[in-house]
Amino acid sequence: MAGQDSELSELIARVVLRDRQAFLDLYSASAPKLFAITLRLLKDRAEAEDVLQEVFVKIWNNADRYLPDVASPAAWLNAVARNAAIDRLRARRPAARSEGLDAAERLADPGPGPEAEAILRSEGRRIETCMEELPSDRAEAVRRAYVEGESYLELAERYAVPLNTMRSWLRRSLIQLRACLSA
The missing domain is CATH 1.10.10.10 (Winged helix-like DNA-binding domain superfamily/Winged helix DNA-binding domain)
Structure with a gap:
């Protein structure tokens, strides 16, 4: 397990340097699990595949945000996938149109009471x-x-x-x- 973590950490560090081979290796090592996370949350294969692609774009663009002292590389990758899938779920909800809503409805806290x-x-x-x-x-x-x-x-x-x-x-x-x- 520690070997896998150090390998993933090294790959993420190389992705920060825009190493394309490291990115491909990271994809090969983590895509199946990240796809499983997105599929479990979205329950739609095509949508999970789209989100997985978005996840790897985020990883490519934000690999420098990974902090090894805060989380294991697998936990960080899982969190990126989970958050992307949750964002997609939230985007599914129809957006409330402000036309026709009174001031109280626009100001109401959407969170639980x-x-x-x-x-x-x-x-x-x-x-x-x-x-x-x-x-x-x-x-x-x-x-x-x-x-x-x-x-x-x-x-x-x-x-x-x-x-x-x-x-x-x-x-x-x-x-x-x-x-x-x-x-």
């Missing part, structure tokens, strides 16, 4: 409480898989367990979380 925020915070606490019931390595694996986007193979390598064991860990952890959350 106090009641919705309280519910979200409550749900977040419930999830954290349920996560604490999992063994710490299982909880960390769930976070890495479903929040950071690590693959089963990456997690199996990280925890030095067979791939099928990692799949079982995650499956059982999700079942336990579902049971806890529905209780």
Whole structure:
């Protein structure tokens, strides 16, 4: 895992210098996973492919923004892909036309109201409480898989367990979380 991180870091550093071969190598190493992230969020193959192209344009133009002290290269790449897909989802929403809207509607905060925020915070606490019931390595694996986007193979390598064991860990952890959350 550390070898892959150092390789990705080196490729990103070379992309900053406009090394086209490094960019191609970075694409080869990371495109499948980044495509999976965009496809999972957008649920449309053609749109995910378009966003993936945008992601690599952003990486080419903004590779100098990667800070190795802040995040792993894989986490940074995943975040670029996730943010691009989320931007695309937001762009899907029809834009509100200001014609015909009164001043109160134009000034209204589009975010969730106090009641919705309280519910979200409550749900977040419930999830954290349920996560604490999992063994710490299982909880960390769930976070890495479903929040950071690590693959089963990456997690199996990280925890030095067979791939099928990692799949079982995650499956059982999700079942336990579902049971806890529905209780």
